[in-house]
Amino acid sequence: MGKVYLGVDVGSTYCKSAVLSEDKQLLGYHIVRTGTDFEQAAQAATRSALNMSECSMDDVIRCTSTGYGRDNVSFSNNTVSEISCHSKAVFEKYHSAVTIVDIGGQDNKVIVLDSNGKRVNFVMNRKCAAGTGAFVEDMAQRLGIRVDEMDKYARTADQIIELGSFCTVFAGTELLGYIRNGASLNNLVKGVFYSILKRVTAMAQLQGTVVLTGGVVANNPYLVEMLREMGSCEVLLPSYPQLFGAIGAALYAQSLK
Ligand code: ADP
Numbered sequence: 001m002g003k004v005y006l007g008v009d010v011g012s013t014y015c016k017s018a019v020l021s022e023d024k025q026l027l028g029y030h031i032v033r034t035g036t037d038f039e040q041a042a043q044a045a046t047r048s049a050l051n052m053s054e055c056s057m058d059d060v061i062r063c064t065s066t067g068y069g070r071d072n073v074s075f076s077n078n079t080v081s082e083i084s085c086h087s088k089a090v091f092e093k094y095h096s097a098v099t100i101v102d103i104g105g106q107d108n109k110v111i112v113l114d115s116n117g118k119r120v121n122f123v124m125n126r127k128c129a130a131g132t133g134a135f136v137e138d139m140a141q142r143l144g145i146r147v148d149e150m151d152k153y154a155r156t157a158d159q160i161i162e163l164g165s166f167c168t169v170f171a172g173t174e175l176l177g178y179i180r181n182g183a184s185l186n187n188l189v190k191g192v193f194y195s196i197l198k199r200v201t202a203m204a205q206l207q208g209t210v211v212l213t214g215g216v217v218a219n220n221p222y223l224v225e226m227l228r229e230m231g232s233c234e235v236l237l238p239s240y241p242q243l244f245g246a247i248g249a250a251l252y253a254q255s256l257k
Helices: 038-053 082-094 133-143 147-155 168-180 185-203 215-219 221-230 241-255
Strands: 004-010 014-021 026-033 060-066 098-103 108-113 119-125 209-213 234-236
Touching: 004 038, 004 082, 004 241, 014 038, 014 241, 026 038, 026 241, 060 082, 060 241, 082 098, 082 108, 082 119, 082 209, 082 241, 098 185, 098 215, 108 185, 119 185, 133 147, 133 168, 133 185, 133 215, 147 185, 147 215, 147 221, 168 185, 185 221, 209 221, 209 241, 215 221, 215 241, 221 234
Parallel strands: 004 060, 098 209, 209 234
Antiparallel strands: 004 014, 014 026, 098 108, 108 119
């Protein structure tokens, strides 16, 4: 195999590794739960991503790490913030003015890029779990279903049961009340999805073209359909939305060489 660039995104919840060729093609990737040992997660994700690319570490010209645990990757050559990495990967794909909404494990980011890819606005919610992947995981647990079943339940709902609070603790208590009164599980899950979208749209006014990234939309594409139905913007979901931090890091590895 030829020479490749490696991007490692050690997120608070999932660690992603992406391998890009000289001509920026995605050759391999892997996603593992981050857990408590960031270095081990980075190594495991990278080993599998390189395997998929039919490469070894000897083929890697340069590695850039990003994300919450980016300083804990011993084999990376440099670190770049996840905001810069998401911006770079999204602009590389769309080459136009867009708003990026990244819904991650423990935070949400709204990044506005102009037509040159320059960041002109940025909002982040990192103080609480409201509207994040952690919120989805917590609500799934409260409802007694797996997190990877949420999309299926929301999709077959016939109405939205709106939750009064964004807060995981209060929303959880509210869900229990609805369950006790016999509310449909599907309608409650759709209410959880609606709550995420309300949280995101409260962070920033979404206009123009919106590109969604992160693990939550990657695994719950119905959320994307719901945002489209809300109708204030054009909503795009790229392939591999959860990998955009890692892909951006690999692009930095290439451009910083
Ligand atoms: P981070 O970079 O902050 O670790 P990600 O963008 O990787 O976050 O998204 C993590 C979130 O994605 C999880 O909290 C969960 O809600 C969702 N997720 C990840 N994997 C799955 C899966 N297999 N099924 C359902 N949801 C998932």
